[in-house]
Each structure stands twice: as C-alpha cells, then as structure tokens.
Amino acid sequence: MAPFTPLFIDGQQVPASDNGTFNVYNISTSTVVGISASASSADCTAAVEAAGRAFKTWEKTTPYARRDIFLKAADLASSAGWRDLIIQATMEEMNSSLAWAAGQHMEAAPLIRTIASFANDLTGKTFMSSSVPGLQCVMEQRAMGVIFGIAPWNAPFGLTLRALATPIMCGNTVVIKSSEYSPRTQALAVQLFHEAGLPNGVVNYISMSRESSPALTAQIIAHPLVRKINFTGSDRVGRIIATEAAKHLKPTVLELGGKAPAVVLDDASIPDAAKAIVFGAMLYSGQICMSTERVIVQRKAAEPLIAQIKSLTASLTATDMQGESSKNAKLGPLFTEGSAENVIAMLTEAQAAGTELLLGDLARQGAVVQPHLVKDVKPGMRLWDRESFGPVIAFAVVDTPEEAVELANASEYSLSASLWTCDMYLAQRIAPLIRAGYTNINGPTVHAEHIVSIAGLGGSSGYGHFGIDDFTDKRVVATHPLGRQFPFLQ
Structure with a gap:
C-alpha cells in the first residue's frame, strides 16, 4: 500500500479536515507511489494561526537556544536512519538517481549547521543621533512574524530546508507548502526539526492538490498574520506569487529560473x-x-x-x-x-x-x-x-x-x-x-555557498536571498533626552 503523508499543524500529524487526498505518481511508470493529505481552506487557516500563536514565544527564545535545536537537527540528518528516509523518499517520488538523492542528503547537515551559525550575527547596534544632542538610538534585527514558504520538487528536501531554516533561526515561524509531486520528501524536513525539539507551531506543513493550490495559496498570502513569502520555482509561477503578494503590499523572496x-x-x-x-x-x-x-x-x-x-x-x-x-x-x-x-x-x-x-x-x-x-x-x-x-x-x-x-x-x-x-x-x-x-x-555554474544563497538580480530569476537581512526587520528605538526645546514652542 502506498505511504500516506499527513499535514503537520501545531506539532501534530493530521489528515485534511475534510479528508481530502491526492495521489502522488512516479513520473516514468505512472504508478502511485504515495497518497497525500490535501489541505482544505480551514486547514490553511489553522496552520497560519498555529504559527501566529507560536511566534509570540518563539521570537523571545535566544538565538543560542535556537542554534542548539539546529545542531541537534544536523546530527539527526547525519544519522543512517534519516539518510535512508531521505534517499528513499527522494528516489521514489522524483524517480531520481541514487547519486542525486544521496547528494540531497549530504547537503542537509552542512546547510543546517551553517544557518545555526547565524546565531552570532543576529545583533543590533547603538548609535547617537546626528541631529538631536543626547538622543540615543538602538537598532535591532527583529523577527517579522509568520513566513509562508513554498518549495519546489526538483531538490525537495534541501530546498524545503532552505525555505524554513533561515526564517526560524531569525525567530520567525513558518507555514511550508510542498509541491504536489514530492510531499513525502518535503514533509521529512519539517519532521526532522520537530524531532530535534522545535516547539509546536513553529513550523507547519501543508500539501494540497494541483487543482486547489491557486486559490488556497492566495488565501494564505492574504492572511493578516503572514508577513512575508518565499518562493522557489519557475518565473511563470513566481510572477503569480508576486502579484498576489503585491495586492497586500507584502514582501517576497523569489528564487526563480536560470539560463x-x-x-x-x-x-x-x-x-x-x-x-x-x-x-x-x-x-x-x-x-x-x-x-x-x-x-x-x-x-x-x-x-x-x-x-x-x-x-x-x-x-x-x-x-x-x-x-x-x-x-x-x-x-x-x-x-x-x-x-x-x-x-x-x-x-x-x-x-x-x-x-x-x-x-x-x-x-x-x-x-x-x-x-x-x-x-x-x-x-x-x-x-x-x-x-x-x-x-x-x-x-x-x-x-x-x-x-x-x-x-x-x-x-x-x-x-x-x-x-x-x-x-x-x-x-x-x-x-x-x-x-x-x-x-x-574557473568553476561550474552549479555552485553556491550556504552562507550567501544564490539569488537573482530581478527579472526572470527573481530577487532576494535566504539570509538574515531578508527575514528580519530593522527596528529602531530612539530614547529622547528630557527637557528638549522645540522651535515653535519656545
């Protein structure tokens, strides 16, 4: 019997609230290799709201506490048990070679450990006003809130990790939407962090049928709790995502096509x-x-x-x-x-x-x-x-x-x-x-460092990095001196 991939909302594996499912097929044989829960509108709302509740406490955790969870996740990803899970799911869903699936696994732990090191860079600065004597400013890099991540099928485990890891390391919470072609592989990335000790609701996972995806994706983007969207995929779909986000003046990170x-x-x-x-x-x-x-x-x-x-x-x-x-x-x-x-x-x-x-x-x-x-x-x-x-x-x-x-x-x-x-x-x-x-x-085009992700410069390649600056807000608290004189109130 084909394996079933449930949704993962608020720390719990659950079926769709209306019991909706869709089949996942091997692209060469057209045989069913999995059955996935197909999220309903209510499930999408539940995932966003769970992330919103979790944000209230997750934002307040120290970067070093988050780092410890990441290092545990990296150790788990390096284990034989997780290696076999990742490789098997990738090969079965994507019909990929063993070498490609193994490469996906090998990249996981280094990526997670690199992002764990971001704990040292989540800093602010203090500076004195250039215009008001005695006014002191504190600039902080603060988490944004709920991030909606959409990861593709071609590197399903690694790109799902990337879509969620930097946002949560920065103190955000996440709703991840998988491709309808690789739900089992992508769900493993969420399960890995949950097993490493990530609190309930910090990362929530949903999958949905191809037919329901456009309307439900737009619904999630429109939700008031969603502060930013990251999408990796084609420039055609990237334009659709950017258009939906623009309706609500929400920023995006778009990693799209290449030539x-x-x-x-x-x-x-x-x-x-x-x-x-x-x-x-x-x-x-x-x-x-x-x-x-x-x-x-x-x-x-x-x-x-x-x-x-x-x-x-x-x-x-x-x-x-x-x-x-x-x-x-x-x-x-x-x-x-x-x-x-x-x-x-x-x-x-x-x-x-x-x-x-x-x-x-x-x-x-x-x-x-x-x-x-x-x-x-x-x-x-x-x-x-x-x-x-x-x-x-x-x-x-x-x-x-x-x-x-x-x-x-x-x-x-x-x-x-x-x-x-x-x-x-x-x-x-x-x-x-x-x-x-x-x-x-003097190197191949297929190369990027984990510490500075690949990113387009606009157009059909998109824009934005998977880095700290893209998933934090720079917020300033200005402390004014008492006894200030104001020109027209002399």
Whole structure:
C-alpha cells in the first residue's frame, strides 16, 4: 500500500479536515507511489494561526537556544536512519538517481549547521543621533512574524530546508507548502526539526492538490498574520506569487529560473572547462536553476572546447530509472512528459532557425531526453531566451571578451554564471561585468555557498536571498533626552 503523508499543524500529524487526498505518481511508470493529505481552506487557516500563536514565544527564545535545536537537527540528518528516509523518499517520488538523492542528503547537515551559525550575527547596534544632542538610538534585527514558504520538487528536501531554516533561526515561524509531486520528501524536513525539539507551531506543513493550490495559496498570502513569502520555482509561477503578494503590499523572496552562461576565453584550461560545463549542464538532466545552459566561447578556444564537451557528453545516456540497468545511471528522465515535449520543441525550433545540431536525436522516449549540443544559437531564439530545464547546451562563438560579456548579459535571467581564463587580472576585470548573482571563476555554474544563497538580480530569476537581512526587520528605538526645546514652542 502506498505511504500516506499527513499535514503537520501545531506539532501534530493530521489528515485534511475534510479528508481530502491526492495521489502522488512516479513520473516514468505512472504508478502511485504515495497518497497525500490535501489541505482544505480551514486547514490553511489553522496552520497560519498555529504559527501566529507560536511566534509570540518563539521570537523571545535566544538565538543560542535556537542554534542548539539546529545542531541537534544536523546530527539527526547525519544519522543512517534519516539518510535512508531521505534517499528513499527522494528516489521514489522524483524517480531520481541514487547519486542525486544521496547528494540531497549530504547537503542537509552542512546547510543546517551553517544557518545555526547565524546565531552570532543576529545583533543590533547603538548609535547617537546626528541631529538631536543626547538622543540615543538602538537598532535591532527583529523577527517579522509568520513566513509562508513554498518549495519546489526538483531538490525537495534541501530546498524545503532552505525555505524554513533561515526564517526560524531569525525567530520567525513558518507555514511550508510542498509541491504536489514530492510531499513525502518535503514533509521529512519539517519532521526532522520537530524531532530535534522545535516547539509546536513553529513550523507547519501543508500539501494540497494541483487543482486547489491557486486559490488556497492566495488565501494564505492574504492572511493578516503572514508577513512575508518565499518562493522557489519557475518565473511563470513566481510572477503569480508576486502579484498576489503585491495586492497586500507584502514582501517576497523569489528564487526563480536560470539560463546560466559559461564564458570561456581563449586562454582557458580547456579540459577543466569542458568537465565543469558538462557537469553543470547535465547534472540531474539539467533540471537545476543554476544549470549551465549557454556556452559563450572565444573563437580560438571554440574548436577544442566543443570537441571535448562533445566527447564527454556522448558518454552519458539518460534512462527512465527503471530496472537493474538504471541502478548506476547518471542521467534520469525529465520531470514530466510535458517537460520533455517542451525541450524537444525548443530544439526543433532552433534547428529550423539555422543552428547546427552537434549531438542529439531531437526525440524523446516518454520523459527521457538524451543530451543535446547545439551551435550558433542566438538571442531571439527560444533556446537562448528561455530556460529549457533539460540536458541541453547552446553554443555561441565570439571574437572578444567584451562580446562574450554582451552575449552573457543578453538574457532575462541572472542567477549564476561562470568565467574561464587563466589570467586572473583579466578574470577580475571581466567577472564583475557579467550580470549574475554568482559568477564562478574557473568553476561550474552549479555552485553556491550556504552562507550567501544564490539569488537573482530581478527579472526572470527573481530577487532576494535566504539570509538574515531578508527575514528580519530593522527596528529602531530612539530614547529622547528630557527637557528638549522645540522651535515653535519656545
């Protein structure tokens, strides 16, 4: 029998109040791998109100008390029992490879421990007024209240941790909404912190069917207790979330799409660049917001770089992750058959527009798409302009570093980039010109440090970090001296 994932409200696992459920399917076999509670309107209200009640006491806990819970959660996440739970749920719900699921587990404890260290940074400052003699100001970083977090399916455990961890470390309370594709994996992130000693109501978890999600999401955003929303996902849905939040003048953190460029200059280490580009483009079949989707290479380096990338990529085969032959598979299927259809459509359009297909068959088998390499892709083509979320590398050849920067910035996206050169003086001059939240010199685009999260610079990549400044308010208490003189009351 398929496992059941309940809601988690005010420290209790509960079914939906109207007993609503939905099925969770394996994307390759269409078999049911789980059944999830589907929250009702009353459940959503209950989750927000539980978080509101918990905030009154959680905000007053010391940062070091919160840190101790985080360190306990990190220790639990490192245990064999939790490792097996996380990996099994990820593989079953997402049909991912063992390597991808294991990587999700391996990142958990370091992420939690890094955010635990934020306890040392939750400080304020005191300063004297610049205009009123004797007036003293105390600026504090204070928790905001209830945070509504929406985490996606592609890295379900890790991104759910990120959506809740910094907010609660800062003294907020949280309502987490899962993707309808990965409720069991995402619920584990909440259960982990509860087992570590998080008080009831500090984190509440809800899941809901695809059909009910738009209306219920809008309901939660509109609730007066909800102070901020964080969302990770597509730019299409991000715009909807931002619109709903704007109706109530509520701030958001939006980590959306990517179209990461790798800029390779003539003096680059070609073997290193080729390996990092293939890794960044093909990891999880390109279904990562930081995936390398565009390679902009200077002309002298183009032929050897493309040859090495083609050789490395040709050795990779995507499978449906079913059967014995898939146990050691490096590439799995795309998220849905619709995702695969979209990737093939983008490739077909690009070929019709005059690009050169270097590798790939322009076909899909269900949700499985083999790696594709395409040369002479240009702005204006959908393959250049829009995130593919597939195992695709688009090449453009340029003559100068300045031309490479111009093409790298010819995009609505701005999450991540890489720059390849052995001249560090040139790297330090060129890297700041690339418009990206993270620019990796001689490294893959799929990289970010836990202490400073990946973040877009607006547009289709969104904006905001998962850091202290994004989940606290700077509040000032000004103590005025008695006996002040006021001009028109002399």
